[in-house]
Amino acid sequence: MRAVVLRHPGGPEALRVERVPEPLPGPGESLIDVTLTGVNFDDLDQRAGAYPELAVPAVLGLEAVGRRRSDGRRVVALLRQGGGYAEVVAARDAYTVEIPAGIDDAQALGLFEQGTTAYGALLLAGRLRPGESVAVSAAAGGVGHLAVQLAVALDASPVIGLASTPAKRQFVEGLGADVALDPADPELAARLREATDGAGVDLFVDSVGGAVARAGLAGLAPFGRLVCLGWRPGAAGDDRTVDGPRAATDPGSAHDDDPWTVVDPTGAGHATGSADAGVVTLTTAQLARSSIGCAGFWMRHVVDHRELLRGIADRLFELAARGRLAVHVDRTVALHEVGAAHAAVAARSTTGKVLVDVRREV
Numbered sequence: 438m439r440a441v442v443l444r445h446p447g448g449p450e451a452l453r454v455e456r457v458p459e460p461l462p463g464p465g466e467s468l469i470d471v472t473l474t475g476v477n478f479d480d481l482d483q484r485a486g487a488y489p490e491l492a493v494p495a496v497l498g499l500e501a502v503g504r505r506r507s508d509g510r511r512v513v514a515l516l517r518q519g520g521g522y523a524e525v526v527a528a529r530d531a532y533t534v535e536i537p538a539g540i541d542d543a544q545a546l547g548l549f550e551q552g553t554t555a556y557g558a559l560l561l562a563g564r565l566r567p568g569e570s571v572a573v574s575a576a577a578g579g580v581g582h583l584a585v586q587l588a589v590a591l592d593a594s595p596v597i598g599l600a601s602t603p604a605k606r607q608f609v610e611g612l613g614a615d616v617a618l619d620p621a622d623p624e625l626a627a628r629l630r631e632a633t634d635g636a637g638v639d640l641f642v643d644s645v646g647g648a649v650a651r652a653g654l655a656g657l658a659p660f661g662r663l664v665c666l667g668w669r670p671g672a673a674g675d676d677r678t679v680d681g682p683r684a685a686t687d688p689g690s691a692h693d694d695d696p697w698t699v700v701d702p703t704g705a706g707h708a709t710g711s712a713d714a715g716v717v718t719l720t721t722a723q724l725a726r727s728s729i730g731c732a733g734f735w736m737r738h739v740v741d742h743r744e745l746l747r748g749i750a751d752r753l754f755e756l757a758a759r760g761r762l763a764v765h766v767d768r769t770v771a772l773h774e775v776g777a778a779h780a781a782v783a784a785r786s787t788t789g790k791v792l793v794d795v796r797r798e799v
């Protein structure tokens with residue numbers, strides 16, 4: 438079969454189409470003749486060598502849709518061990534669901550991995566209730582564009598999407614967001630408060646980290662929650678810390694009316710560009726005095742619960758069937774174009790889902 442093989446970690450050019458043997462299904466696994474797979478941000482990190490435990494040569498790709506060879510049923514699968522950039526995959530039955538009629542392969546693929554992530558962030562970790570306000574970072578992306586639509590479908594209000602360009606923000610508003618904001622706005626926390634009539638955001642779903650996460654914290658309402666899905670090292674690169682609620686006696690505080698002001702401990706007054714964007718400093722005093730919560734979400738904790746995974750998939754498919762949720766396909770590439778697709782995602786030039794048609798040869 439044809440597959441995209443990574444022989445050594447590297448740039449997009451490290452991804453090459455090769456002929457390799459079909460995988461052999463292990464216990465509890467089934468072969469799927471793949472129609473589509475997709476690009477996820479984690480594939481980029483794996484390709485670049487951010488997962489040293491990844492043994493090479495490897496076939497990347499965390500998801501696949503197609504027909505199960507044993508019974509010809511149309512199924513979509515999560516491939517936690519990779520292998521998706523190929524004509525045939527061996528998928529764990531526990532991580533595979535059948536696709537209802539009326540949901541096409543592209544929709545099923547986008548809904549299963551990225552939709553479940555959006556669902557988990559909003560409902561499992563974020564505990565969203567109808568009427569609450571929601572903000573989503575990278576809102577035009579694969580996970581983000583589904584999180585925005587899901588928040589709207591769950592009667593969140595207002596729904597706020599963050600995206601880096603005017604075109605992306607227009608796209609986000611087209612998904613039903615009430616407000617679209619620029620994540621690079623130095624007054625992002627204030628913009629979040631303005632968008633909620635001064636109340637602050639009830640739930641901020643963040644996959645960027647750094648200054649965006651800090652602004653999200655600063656823009657939370659009492660009892661608001663920040664849910665972290667991931668982070669982009671260097672995305673907001675600086676080592677500033679959130680300086681939380683201060684003692685009234687705190688000398689020299691210029692921001693006592695704004696307890697979440699981001700401060701620069703170097704005193705230089707600008708980003709240093711030196712540190713991991715994953716670092717957000719938060720003290721127990723800050724948590725206690727602001728009545729906020731911080732949570733994380735990782736798909737692994739859903740996929741290991743078969744009934745939960747299937748229940749979420751059913752709900753996502755049902756919302757899609759009712760027209761409340763739709764995967765926007767940015768582009769569909771052939772296997773030999775996967776490297777170029779990685780480059781496009783890294784360049785932040787994609788909106789929605791990037792698909793790979795494994796059967797297309799040109």
Ligand SMILES: NC(=O)c1ccc[n+]([C@@H]2O[C@H](COP(=O)([O-])OP(=O)(O)OC[C@H]3O[C@@H](n4cnc5c(N)ncnc54)[C@H](OP(=O)(O)O)[C@@H]3O)[C@@H](O)[C@H]2O)c1
Nearest residue numbers: 477478575578579580600601644666667672734735736785
């Ligand atoms: N926790 C989990 O279980 C789980 C599961 C799936 C995905 N994730 C995470 O969710 C996030 C979104 O994944 P995705 O596959 O849907 O990707 P994506 O959102 O389609 O693409 C990433 C987006 O992140 C934004 N971004 C901000 N800083 C960036 C930077 N330095 N480089 C590149 N992009 C940057 C860009 O949007 P703007 O240009 O609009 O800022 C970009 O379009 C990733 O962080 C991923 O690791 C987590």
